[in-house]
Amino acid sequence: xxFYLLLTVNSITFGGLLFLLASGFSLIFGLMRIPxxxxxxxxxxxxxxxxxxxxxxxxxxxxxxxxxxxxxxxVAVFGAIIERLLLRQLPGQPLAQxxxxxxxxxxxxxxxxxxxxxxxxxxxxxGSLTGIMRLGPLVFPIYRLAVIAIAVAVxxxxxxxLDRTRLGAMIRAGVDDPDMARVVGIRxxxxxxxxxxxxxxxxxFAGIIGAPILSVYPGLDFEMxxxxxxxxxxxxxxSLIGSFVGSIVIGFIYNFGQAxxxxxxxxxxxxxxxxxxxxxxxxxxxxFVP
Amino acid sequence: MNGRVIGLxxxxxxxxxxxxxxxxxxxxxxxxxxxFYAVFALGLNVLAGYGGLVSLGHxxxxxxxxxxxxxxxxxxxxxxxxxxxxxxxxxxxMAVYAVLSLRATGIGFIMITLALGEIxxxxxxxWISITNGDNGISVHTRPEPFDLxxxxxxxxxxxxxxVLLVSLVAMTVFVRSPLGAALMGTRDQPRxxxxxxxxxxxxxxxxxxxxxxxxxxxxxxxxxxxxxxxPQALDLTSSAEVLLMVIAGGAxxxxxxxxxxxxxVIVKSVVSAYVTRWNMLLGAIFVAIVVFMPEGIVPGSxxxxxxxxxxxxxAVKPATKSGARS
Numbered sequence: 001x002x003f004y005l006l007l008t009v010n011s012i013t014f015g016g017l018l019f020l021l022a023s024g025f026s027l028i029f030g031l032m033r034i035p036x037x038x039x040x041x042x043x044x045x046x047x048x049x050x051x052x053x054x055x056x057x058x059x060x061x062x063x064x065x066x067x068x069x070x071x072x073x074x075v076a077v078f079g080a081i082i083e084r085l086l087l088r089q090l091p092g093q094p095l096a097q098x099x100x101x102x103x104x105x106x107x108x109x110x111x112x113x114x115x116x117x118x119x120x121x122x123x124x125x126x127g128s129l130t131g132i133m134r135l136g137p138l139v140f141p142i143y144r145l146a147v148i149a150i151a152v153a154v155x156x157x158x159x160x161x162l163d164r165t166r167l168g169a170m171i172r173a174g175v176d177d178p179d180m181a182r183v184v185g186i187r188x189x190x191x192x193x194x195x196x197x198x199x200x201x202x203x204x205f206a207g208i209i210g211a212p213i214l215s216v217y218p219g220l221d222f223e224m225x226x227x228x229x230x231x232x233x234x235x236x237x238x239s240l241i242g243s244f245v246g247s248i249v250i251g252f253i254y255n256f257g258q259a260x261x262x263x264x265x266x267x268x269x270x271x272x273x274x275x276x277x278x279x280x281x282x283x284x285x286x287x288f289v290p
Numbered sequence: 291m292n293g294r295v296i297g298l299x300x301x302x303x304x305x306x307x308x309x310x311x312x313x314x315x316x317x318x319x320x321x322x323x324x325x326f327y328a329v330f331a332l333g334l335n336v337l338a339g340y341g342g343l344v345s346l347g348h349x350x351x352x353x354x355x356x357x358x359x360x361x362x363x364x365x366x367x368x369x370x371x372x373x374x375x376x377x378x379x380x381x382x383x384m385a386v387y388a389v390l391s392l393r394a395t396g397i398g399f400i401m402i403t404l405a406l407g408e409i410x411x412x413x414x415x416x417w418i419s420i421t422n423g424d425n426g427i428s429v430h431t432r433p434e435p436f437d438l439x440x441x442x443x444x445x446x447x448x449x450x451x452x453v454l455l456v457s458l459v460a461m462t463v464f465v466r467s468p469l470g471a472a473l474m475g476t477r478d479q480p481r482x483x484x485x486x487x488x489x490x491x492x493x494x495x496x497x498x499x500x501x502x503x504x505x506x507x508x509x510x511x512x513x514x515x516x517x518x519x520x521p522q523a524l525d526l527t528s529s530a531e532v533l534l535m536v537i538a539g540g541a542x543x544x545x546x547x548x549x550x551x552x553x554x555v556i557v558k559s560v561v562s563a564y565v566t567r568w569n570m571l572l573g574a575i576f577v578a579i580v581v582f583m584p585e586g587i588v589p590g591s592x593x594x595x596x597x598x599x600x601x602x603x604x605a606v607k608p609a610t611k612s613g614a615r616s
Binding site for chain 2 (some may be wrong): 033034035037086089090093094095096098099100102103104105106107108109110111113114222225226229230233263264265266267269270273274277278281
């Protein structure tokens with residue numbers, strides 16, 4: 001029983017991380033209609049940056065949270081540059097844009113190997129959140145609970161941003177009908193940069209927040225990318241609630257799969273995707289078939 | 291057209307006589323690699339070039355056939371049986387792969403195939419009782435068709451060359467067949483094809499199966515060449531490499547993928563002799579080709595050359611211009 005409860009907490013934690021990763025992916029996909037294949041790489045890059053900052057750079061040891069914000073901001077700027085310099089050059093050619101993101105993903109993977117080497121880097125859990133919490137006979141690592149809280153907070157923040165602000169209204173209009181949004185005077189291409197940058201920052205943020213649990217290693221990028229893809233196929237593109245539900249479902253399946261059928265853990269991931277594709281190709285909460 | 295025939299004849303003679311003028315077994319082996327990767331690229335070109343369906347999981351399919359050969363041989367069965375099993379399993383997996391991924395086209399197709407490819411990789415990596423995980427499976431012998439040993443580089447080279455030529459002929463027949471024409475129709479005008487009464491899904495499905503056949507054949511060559519298969523052959527990098535071959539050489543052309551395969555294999559062998567940063571270069575070439583020459587290297591360089599001549603030679607007389615156009 002204890003085993004399953006712990007597994008449940010781990011699943012929700014992992015689901016929270018996946019949500020941070022996949023919400024940006026889903027927004028980019030919903031608005032720009034391109035699956036950003038660098039998303040896993042941005043996750044890894046964020047984690048590496050965070051690890052470097054926490055581990056000490058130029059003689060300064062950064063506080064975990066300061067490092068998190070700096071690294072997420074750096075990757076967000078990097079995302080904006082990719083969008084401005086490369087994707088913008090290929091308007092109306094989604095295929096070319098996808099392939100460019102794939103090429104960049106390879107370059108980031110090699111860059112990571114070059115700078116940080118092939119060994120996994122562990123990031124120390126921030127001091128205030130080490131230790132465990134006891135609840136009757138159960139023992140939970142506090143950090144995992146904190147990750148859940150952060151993911152929920154970000155989800156609420158994103159929901160407020162999308163549902164309550166002018167920018168959010170413009171993004172929603174762009175997702176629903178980019179042409180009409182342009183007609184009424186929304187500069188959709190500017191939104192592309194903002195959303196791409198936001199998604200990149202969120203992915204990097206997820207990478208650093210996840211680093212004390214997952215650690216950082218080469219190959220993390222292409223391990224996370226299919227998970228983000230599966231979440232979006234499952235939840236539906238461009239939908240926040242879809243990403244949320246999809247992330248939690250995949251979080252559960254991934255963790256329970258690894259614990260119960262470790263050899264087939266990748267295969268069980270594929271089952272919900274298969275069922276959704278067969279019964280509801282636009283995803284659970286999606287608005288359009290990709 | 292005449293020039294083209296002569297060019298092809300020269301290339302064919304060069305390929306057939308290659309072991310006699312190529313210095314050393316290493317280069318013969320590199321050429322063999324080019325040839326079986328060319329078969330693989332031809333297979334992907336059926337979908338990516340002629341069908342407009344960009345698959346990013348094809349290395350997974352190649353891996354399945356390769357593992358099928360290795361596993362059957364490990365179980366103590368003979369080569370002909372192993373090849374047969376591999377073809378059947380390869381085609382069956384392709385059928386599943388096609389049914390799942392043809393739920394979507396365009397970007398959706400890319401996403402689903404990428405996810406499927408990664409799942410196959412994950413299975414190869416984690417399903418240790420079948421695949422031996424990261425350690426892979428070795429294949430100790432090569433088949434001996436008609437009592438001819440394929441152990442020497444030259445013998446294997448000729449075997450691969452024959453397979454490539456047969457594949458190329460099959461590809462030509464396919465492209466000129468009604469099915470090939472219908473496939474290109476579904477790529478350019480799926481709605482119109484549907485309105486004309488074509489079963490768009492079925493056409494795409496059979497194109498997938500043809501692609502799967504070529505992929506399975508190249509997978510068999512792959513595992514016999516390397517005499518080893520491990521999850522690394524199935525990863526996203528491998529899928530992207532073969533897609534780069536198709537796009538770099540010229541998607542939707544008969545010979546483009548072969549040129550692309552030659553380019554990628556040569557660059558990879560040359561580069562890996564000096565540095566280990568292959569992925570960085572692969573990514574950079576990918577970005578450069580997509581941004582600057584989306585139609586492929588051969589037609590792309592011709593276009594850039596023309597553009598450069600127009601820009602840097604403004605003093606061209608109008609008479610010459612119209613002469614060049616005619």
